[in-house]
Amino acid sequence: MNPTHLPQGPAVRYEGDVLFVEDVRVADLAREHGTPLFVYSRAAMLAALSAYQRGFAGRKARVFYALKANSSLAILQLFARAGCGFDIVSGGELERVLAAGAQPADIIFSGVGKTRHEMRRALELGIHCFNVESEPELEVLNAVATGLGVRAPVSLRVNPDVNPLTHPYISTGLKGSKFGIAHKDALRAYRQAAALPGLRVVGIDCHIGSQITNVTPYLDAMDRMLDLVTAIEAAGIPIAHIDFGGGLGIVYNDEQPPAADALWQRLLAKLDARGFGDRQLLVEPGRSLVGNAGICVTEVLYLKPGEQKNFCIIDAAMNDLPRPAMYEAFHQIVPVQRRAGAAMVCDVVGPVCESGDWIGRDRALSAQAGDLLAVLSAGAYCMSMASNYNSRGRAAEVLVDGSQVHVIRERESIEDQLRNETLLP
Template identity: 45%
Template sequence: MDHFTYKNGRMFAEDVALADIAKQVGTPFYVYSSATLTRHYKVFADALAGLDALVCFAVKANSNQAVIRTLAKLGAGADVVSGGELTRALQAGVKPGNIVFSGVGKSDGEIRMALRAGIKQINVESEPELDRISTIATEMGTVAPVALRVNPDVDAHTHEKISTGKLENKFGIEWTRVHEVYTKAAKLPGIEARGLAMHIGSQLLDLQPFRDAYVRAGDLVAMLRADGLSVEVLDIGGGLGIPYGETDETIAPSPDQYAQVVRDTLSGLDVELVLEPGRMIVGNAGILVSRVVYVKEGATRTFLIVDAGMNDLIRPTLYGAYHAIVPEREPVKGATLIDVDIVGPICETGDTFAKGRRLPHVNAGDLLVMRTAGAYGAVQSSTYNTRALVPEVMVNDSQFAIVRERLEVEDIIALDRLPDWLE
């Protein structure tokens, strides 16, 4: 469910007309709904009621300060994967004790930043990283709370570029070596081994891989405890998929169904659970609004050329991802539909949002809405082709605010520097 609906023939974000935002902000732009963010977080958190669980929003899905602050005020923690994301989470008001730091390539500076901030834990991805954290923590005269990230060798049956839980993936420590490495961690200076972590992938629409991974995690916890090792925390990651509106209308599992898998497999472990939802919270809470620049009648097809490009929303190009695309003006009931390709202005054939999409007739100047763009949309945007960086807007009932200004071409070029010999 989201709060982007037609009212009197025009699409609104909550109680704000998209056309009104477009007049003030220009196109293209992202819009986030506070009400949708709030609802999705509460539905997910409520599904876990009765469990000792901390919900840490995966900042990589959407790192806008307004988004993080909205969720932090609801009690969310943060899962971060860089020093930049850690800085964003802290500045947005997330409590340090509710932040976990994941990621396979943490630099010395990022490790020191995390230890100085006093975050909840660092999820260790490899034995060399564990050794490095030990050295840095000892040098700083502190103790690093860590959880070992397990690679459970479970196939999430998702896109190859977002699969993280198979042995050939770069993430985590092979599950068969966890006992050995955890035993080592418990003895290392500057290290407090607090538990285990895992994340098997993103956009999972089948709950069985979660079940398989969590059963393996539970077995590992029992094995470690049997040898007298303390395991207080189990970070089970995120990855719960959402419906993007594909024509086959795949239905994603509900948070309640997912939570039941957690209860079935982990409720008796007596550990604090950490969960890292990202897409599930913010995906349907955001849209990308673009304007049709030209309607081009090609030799074999009709192209709608819009002012958004793959630099603004790269998911269709990068993953072959589907986004529902609808006109900002509500189509007349029974309107004739035609097949169109929706493409952007980037000098790449891959700059295509949809092929053969059935839409009612639209004209140059009309607005189109790309749904379910709140996750991995703006965070992956770029200035490719020296295009202005797309702005972000948040609505709250009848109010809206620009929460990231458009980075104009002049601002982008101003970042360049000429060497002395070219002056």
């Protein structure tokens, strides 16, 4: 893709040859805050959210942000202030959303491996509901709830066996997936849940995968879900809400995902046609709200020509941007200041001592040591998956709001990393 046409919308753009996030020069941010540096656009996040809100206008529907995509406190605070609930998958995420100002009633707890301690804490707080992912989990949650003298609100996550046509690692709705209760077992599991004294059935849930760019898997999953709702309610178990999960993809390179409002026009039309248009709807988007709101700014350290490959070595690495190493994922990489001159085809790699530490392969770049590059579409599954591999400190993060810049995470120091470790006596 021509770097003049960036995938991130007007919030991240070139003015002449200079890259901006909203009204701020990216080079100025790097100069002040160092690199690697994650930069997010407030306007881009709220614009992505507004597409869902437009799609749901006039409906009983609510967005629960899936914070595994990016769990930085200020971003959670932004979505809480915009009226979102939150989809969590751990006790740590529970405490994060509370610290960001969310109310317990705004929280859905998903995940295949909830512990008794996590269940107890969530029940004591009074969260909105649990998305239960197995029949044994129903029994454990019932035991914890009865021990507290409460009834746990539950929605069962059903695995509809629908291919989301995405990467195998982020396909979650197929028969071989660890997630959810098999479609063929769902009615039995609902009867089990309804019979347990510590549980209160409130809904049904599915989530078929992530980075989905085709409408068809959503339509197929909806049909299978609505068939189940009909069967479950025929068995005398009312379903108050239907949760269709998240997974809508973004543009990294040349993908063409539907806009959120266009997707939901199609899905709501099917709901109406099947007589479920008045139901309470929940969705759990993550990547589609934050992915194209963020970039990672990095400095070129060395250019290293080779016999078979040329390398552009940068100061960001797989610990900062894990997606390429994990999924062979593609991120556009563009100059912060475009320069004239011949481009060199090279692999863009980090300093970590792993052959898998690459950010982009076979990229044509006109760059020199000391230049700044921007790794695009870095708002999702980058900082939230970052690590301290090679004892590298995690990057700083800033949020841009027009011409204002807010530091939302300080750069991690070696003192921060060593603080909780002790030497032997």
